[in-house]
Amino acid sequence: MIPNETKKKKLSSNMEDYLETIYILDQKRETVRIKDISALMDVKKSSVNNAINVLSERELVRHEKYGYVVLTLEGRQLSKAIKKRHDLLVRFLGGILGVDEQTAVEDACRMEHVISSVTNDRLRKFIEFVDTCPTGEKPEWLNSLTYYIEKGKRPKTCTKKIKRK
């Protein structure tokens, strides 16, 4: 049995980055140009060109010579998913672990390419769990966690009943 050839190889991290950038640009302007991608990612236009050729072959974008870059349906779905993963990670790192904004974004940019769908799903649920806290606010344990991260020890309200061997 030959493995199903409709199953496409996973995109490389770099190509995912290009795709995500195209998605971001697409969301905030009418047209996306090679030049825009180049500027946002801080790579040369020739590198973008190379990437666009790869993404075109995968049918994730369409691009006519000297023209705009346009996401295909598949490309849009995929890039949107990558962007969601990114945002999720930023929220987790920033909102729960209290990592500073810049570091959270930088880490998310790298982590978004390597986490499995299972981990992604669990992180999403974790954040949902925090967001849907019955009190409608930050749950008490999370306040304690923040305190612990900042001070290195538990708040007084969270230290009683210690029973360790």
Added chain:
Amino acid sequence: MIPNETKKKKLSSNMEDYLETIYILDQKRETVRIKDISALMDVKKSSVNNAINVLSERELVRHEKYGYVVLTLEGRQLSKAIKKRHDLLVRFLGGILGVDEQTAVEDACRMEHVISSVTNDRLRKFIEFVDTCPTGEKPEWLNSLTYYIEKGKRPKTCTKKIKRK
């Protein structure tokens, strides 16, 4: 001003992987051979050879032709740190998010190369926070989280006092 040249370039993910593998092997046997690394990482010996040359130039390992691979002090410290990062991630993914063992290990193997020291530190504190729970057991909120992840809803004891607009 020329940037301080004692500052060494960051190791690539691949080289970190090689170094971590050497550390793991070093921990459980007297000597480390090219062949062992090759087997554990599932790459060809020639690739290991190439990696060892790079790590030797960086003074992270010592290796005489046809001999053993030995970690230098610096190599030991660095590889130990990488391994710790790995273990931390496995504990977080497995122990808190409830990701299955195999996926947790796979994800950790990729994530360990991309998280910043800040995120690493926060994750460590998060786990510490859970481990030092005053009751000496899994904190109640974590039980609720596990329930939420499994069932998609909060346990009864965790749903009262909802006040959302």
Added chain:
DNA sequence: TCTCCATGTTAGAGTACTCTAACATGTTTG
């Protein structure tokens, strides 16, 4: 000792990017 075999090394090709530099195209403007 000598031969065999496990192990290690080298050479050379392939992949997936990066860049610079030269050149092509298309748009704007004088």
Added chain:
DNA sequence: CAAACATGTTAGAGTACTCTAACATGGAGA
């Protein structure tokens, strides 16, 4: 309309890995 400028493309080199295949080394047994 044509020159000037912005933008895009191509060619070719460089990096950091991967592999296969051929060859070298060294230790253990006949």
